[in-house]
Amino acid sequence: MTKEETSAERDDMQIDGREFEHLQVSTIPGGFSADYLKLYYGKLFPHADIYRWLSYGNDGKHPACDHSYFGRREFSFTLENDIYVRFQSFNNAVDMENSIREKCPYKIDIGPVYSVDPAKRHAYAQSGNNVFAPVERELIFDIDMSDYDDVRYCCSGADVCLNCWPLMTISMKVLDTALRDDFGFNHILWVYSGRRGVHCWVCDGRARRLSNEQRAAIADYFRVYKGGENNVKKVNLTGPVLHPFLARSYTDVLKGFFEGKLLASQNLFASIERFQKILEIIPDESIASELLDKWQGNRRSSISKEDVNVVRWEQLKHVLQSGKQKAQGLRRCVEEIIFTYTYPRLDMEVSKHMNHLLKAPFCVHPKTGRVCVPIDPNNCDNFDPTTVPTLSQLLEELNMSGMRSESEDEWERTSLGKSIKFFRSSFLALLLKSCKEEMESLYNSKVKQSKNALNW
Numbered sequence: 001m002t003k004e005e006t007s008a009e010r011d012d013m014q015i016d017g018r019e020f021e022h023l024q025v026s027t028i029p030g031g032f033s034a035d036y037l038k039l040y041y042g043k044l045f046p047h048a049d050i051y052r053w054l055s056y057g058n059d060g061k062h063p064a065c066d067h068s069y070f071g072r073r074e075f076s077f078t079l080e081n082d083i084y085v086r087f088q089s090f091n092n093a094v095d096m097e098n099s100i101r102e103k104c105p106y107k108i109d110i111g112p113v114y115s116v117d118p119a120k121r122h123a124y125a126q127s128g129n130n131v132f133a134p135v136e137r138e139l140i141f142d143i144d145m146s147d148y149d150d151v152r153y154c155c156s157g158a159d160v161c162l163n164c165w166p167l168m169t170i171s172m173k174v175l176d177t178a179l180r181d182d183f184g185f186n187h188i189l190w191v192y193s194g195r196r197g198v199h200c201w202v203c204d205g206r207a208r209r210l211s212n213e214q215r216a217a218i219a220d221y222f223r224v225y226k227g228g229e230n231n232v233k234k235v236n237l238t239g240p241v242l243h244p245f246l247a248r249s250y251t252d253v254l255k256g257f258f259e260g261k262l263l264a265s266q267n268l269f270a271s272i273e274r275f276q277k278i279l280e281i282i283p284d285e286s287i288a289s290e291l292l293d294k295w296q297g298n299r300r301s302s303i304s305k306e307d308v309n310v311v312r313w314e315q316l317k318h319v320l321q322s323g324k325q326k327a328q329g330l331r332r333c334v335e336e337i338i339f340t341y342t343y344p345r346l347d348m349e350v351s352k353h354m355n356h357l358l359k360a361p362f363c364v365h366p367k368t369g370r371v372c373v374p375i376d377p378n379n380c381d382n383f384d385p386t387t388v389p390t391l392s393q394l395l396e397e398l399n400m401s402g403m404r405s406e407s408e409d410e411w412e413r414t415s416l417g418k419s420i421k422f423f424r425s426s427f428l429a430l431l432l433k434s435c436k437e438e439m440e441s442l443y444n445s446k447v448k449q450s451k452n453a454l455n456w
């Protein structure tokens, strides 16, 4: 950043500082407001980090840098009163930051990088050569807890609690492992959606340049859960053996989670409505009704020492997997039940198309006031959505911590600090290093090519 920019930034800070003084009169009340958001974008939102991320190394001085790259990225803003402004673009970091501070969007979405500046798309269309098209986009995944309402009994809709949140945790584990081990991607950013779900951004160059067809193929790779209201059997595992990806997900993550946590936390066998839903998955009616009779006979008193869910699950497994069940479909049924209840339910349409928008990390969710912070996939078991900092909490922290020293950023004094540090050290630094290497090798091979051409 140049000297001029730094002093310009200081001026802004002073203006914001005055507004902030005003708020210090009383403590910050809970909730979400345009005033708070203005302070958040002025003092805490990591503009520079977002800019460096989405520049992918093209903001440097290397001769291979594409200086038009960042300016071809679509941003869309949701303003107060649900005014939705698409196809915003910014020439540089200062442009972006000024626009965000000025418009103070309730939500910022990030779209693809287009062939031309999306803000000037009409001019290109009028010039007759219709070249406006998306050319790059992170491979993205969106998992939303409201898609799990038929397997969780603690909450529904927009609510989450610590009993159902682990469904998101295991989705992250399953997907993250496959994206790294099966597809070889390295630069994967997981972000809490601010309310009830998670977003995944795969940022490797190879992922960003995938065509829609290739994205659809990857989405299909993950497609196990078919869903559908009227479809009793939502998961069909066919073939003599499970695909290695599914087998590994099952053994390493899903089985342990289902048996060790979900069974008891959701009381999956505690009432007839609940266990009947599981029995419907069993294709053999005589087995299903045998178990139903057994459990309806209310023999719970005799097994009171043990968790009824665990006992009934063991009984079901015993019947389906005992030696007398020769049919493969029946033995596979245990796995199908576990997949039905635990396998990641992805919003496929989001992943398949380059031009799908996705909420930017570090936005504040307008309904919860929580910041969309990154989640460490290696430590996702410890992520607790109910303790993610809220807008009002962060401003309160700023308020309480008094004067800042010249050297530190304001966010360092708040609980947002560790999220920004994590974003920088565990994601951004490694990503930019590999962007630089990729750029270097591309440039060298081009130089070599042109030298060879000259030699001829």
Ligand SMILES: [Zn+2]
Pocket (backbone or CB within 6 Å): 152, 154, 155, 159, 160, 161, 162, 163, 164, 165
């Ligand atoms: Zn819950």
